[in-house]
Amino acid sequence: MIWWALRSKLVPETYVEIVRDMYRNSDSIVRTAVGDTTPFPITVGVHQCSVLSPYLFSVILEELSASVQKLPQPWLLMYADDIALVDGDKGRLTRRVHVWREALENGG
Incomplete structure (x- = not known):
């Protein structure tokens, strides 16, 4: 998903590959x-504690929500890692969520 989001933002492939290398064969430990x-x-x-992580997270969230942001809706609330779609009509909201899901499954 990270690579897809970066490419969607037209980040040069060289940078995408640098980030991929940073994530390749990553492991962690937990101190107790x-x-x-x-x-x-x-x-x-x-990655936690990486200065690049907030940028990557915001790029991913923006790309994931791009298709739903184009839809006319009464409220689209985005905060941290949450997206809330609010509509007075349950059927219309359900249709919008399905359209969003299909768009994500088809690459954006």
């Missing part, structure tokens, strides 16, 4: 009071 866990692979999400 009784010791550290064994390393485990990270295959989803953005």
Whole structure:
């Protein structure tokens, strides 16, 4: 999803590949009071504590919501990692969610 969002924003492929390299073969550990866990692979999400992560997150969220932002609706609320679609008509809201889902499944 990260690569798709970056390419959708027309980020040069060189930069997309640099970010991909940063995420390739990533693993992490959890520090606890009784010791550290064994390393485990990270295959989803953005890296914690990376200065690039807020940018990547906002690019992904913007691209995911782009198709629904084009629809006329009474309210589209976006805050942090939440998107709320509000409409006075349940049927119309359901149709909009289906259109959004189809757009995402078809690559944007």
